[in-house]
C-alpha cells in the first residue's frame with residue numbers, strides 16, 4: 001500500500017528520477033508528476049511506465065510508489081493493453097470456484113509451490129534438491145502478481161484471499177516458492193497490503209532452500225569456474241534481500257557474477273511485458289543493450305531467477321553466443337547432474 005508520508009521531505013524523488021524508462025526534466029519535473037499522482041490525477045508516468053517495479057526498490061523510505069502507480073494505471077486505463085488479451089490472461093489463471101485439496105499432501109513435509117510453471121518447467125523442478133519434496137501448483141495456488149503488468153491490481157486483491165484460503169485448507173506449512181514472484185506475494189505484497197498469512201505457513205524462496213542444500217552437500221560440489229551475467233528479474237524489486245543468496249550460491253558453485261552495468265539496482269527488465277504494452281521496438285532495443293553489456297563483460301553464460309525472463313530473452317541470448325540457465329539448474333550442474 002502506498003504511503004505518501006515521506007514524499008514531501010524526499011530530496012531526490014528517487015522513485016522517478018532513477019527510472020530507466022521515463023525521462024524527466026530535473027527533480028522539479030519528477031516532483032510535479034509525483035504530486036499529480038499523489039492527488040490521484042493523470043500523469044504521463046502512468047502511460048510511459050513499463051511496469052518494471054524498480055521504483056519500489058529505488059524509494060529510500062519504503063513508501064511503495066509502484067502500488068500508487070499500478071492503482072492509478074487501472075483507474076485511468078493508462079496502459080495500452082489489448083482488452084481481449086487482458087480478458088484471456090485474467091481467465092487463464094482464475095482459481096476454481098470450488099477448491100479440492102490435493103491428495104497425499106502431508107502438512108509436516110516441505111512442499112514445493114510450482115506456481116504456474118507446473119507443466120512448462122517440469123524438467124527444471126527435477127533433480128536431487130527437489131526429489132524429496134511434495135508439490136502443489138497451478139491456478140488454485142497461482143500468485144497472480146502477473147496482473148501488475150496489465151494494470152489489474154484489483155484482480156490480485158480479489159484473488160489473494162482465495163489463494164490464502166486454499167493454502168489453509170491444504171494445510172501446507174513450509175512452502176518453497178519456485179517462482180520469485182510467488183515469494184514476492186507472501187513476503188511483500190501480502191504484508192504491505194494487510195492480508196493475513198495462514199497460521200503456520202512459512203514461505204521460503206527457492207534460492208534460500210537451494211543454498212542451504214548446497215551448504216549441507218558442499219563436498220559434492222564441482223566448481224563450474226565460469227563467468228556469468230545475471231538477468232535480475234522484476235519481482236526481485238520486492239525481495240531485494242534474495243540477491244545475497246544469488247551471490248552466496250555463485251561463490252559456492254564457482255560462478256563469477258560479472259560486475260556489469262545492468263545488474264543489481266540497475267538491472268534491466270527482460271522486456272517481457274513490453275509487447276503487451278505496444279512497445280515491441282523498445283523491447284528489442286532494451287534486450288540488445290542488455291545482452292551487449294553481458295558480452296562486454298565477457299560472460300559465457302546468462303543465468304536467470306525467473307523462467308519467464310529466460311523464455312523472453314533466451315533465444316536472442318543464445319544467438320549472441322551465450323548459454324542460458326536458471327540458477328537452480330547451474331546448481332544441479334555443479335552437483336554433477338547432466339544439465340545442458
Ligand code: SF4
Pocket residue numbers: 004006007010012013014015016034058059060061062063064065
Ligand atoms: S515514493 Fe519514495 S522516492 Fe518517491 S517521492 Fe515518495 S518518498 Fe520519495
Ligand code: SF4
Pocket residue numbers: 015018019020021022045048049050051052053054055056066069
Ligand atoms: S515501474 Fe519501472 S517504469 Fe514504471 S515508474 Fe517504476 S521504475 Fe519507472
